[in-house]
Amino acid sequence: MINILIVEDEPNMITGLKDNFEVEGYTVDTARNGEEGLKKIFEKNYDMVILDVMLPKLSGFEVCKSVRKKGNSTPIILLTARGEEIDRVLGLELGADDYITKPFSIRELIARIKAILRRRDNGTLQSGKGETVSIGKLEINFATYNAYSFFGEVQMSHKEFEILNLLWNNRNKTVSRDDLLKIIWGFEESPTTRTIDNFIVKLRQKIEENPNKPKTILTVHGIGYKLIS
């Protein structure tokens, strides 16, 4: 029996999804806001979570982030309304397994669900586990938020991990300060580009052999940063 949780606040959307999923033979549970969704994900062992981004109380992004941060690897498909590139990038960075942009066809969504379940069953789904990667002097596991040097564990803040993860996922490409601001800080806070530069200084102190002559996180003058790997 496949057990699916729908986290969505629009009643029509819930009804539409629920009816179609039940026709597929799935068992369906629902949550009407992010908080309730988060609670249910930890209460039950769902096979799949369909998670809307625009939700009351906690956004889908925040739910996804909390789930992964606590080491829960339940597969998640995000429903994004805006269809912006930033949503897709952010969703996948936060540990979602896939995303689908509204309006979507229910057939397409069910095909995505089946694809993820297949990957889970043959062991190729990596939700929330992740591997350790080498960046400069450190070994980093982005899924568990751990960083190690030759001498042991290195303390890094959540924001430092997020910035490093974004640079890593775009390694050998320039990431602009504007994109870093939009993706890491979102719209709720508005730090200055100076804030980013300060974070980069701290990251270099942890990563670089010589923080004054960085070889891993390079400055691209007037634009942003580039992680070399």
Ligand code: CA
């Ligand atoms: Ca919504």
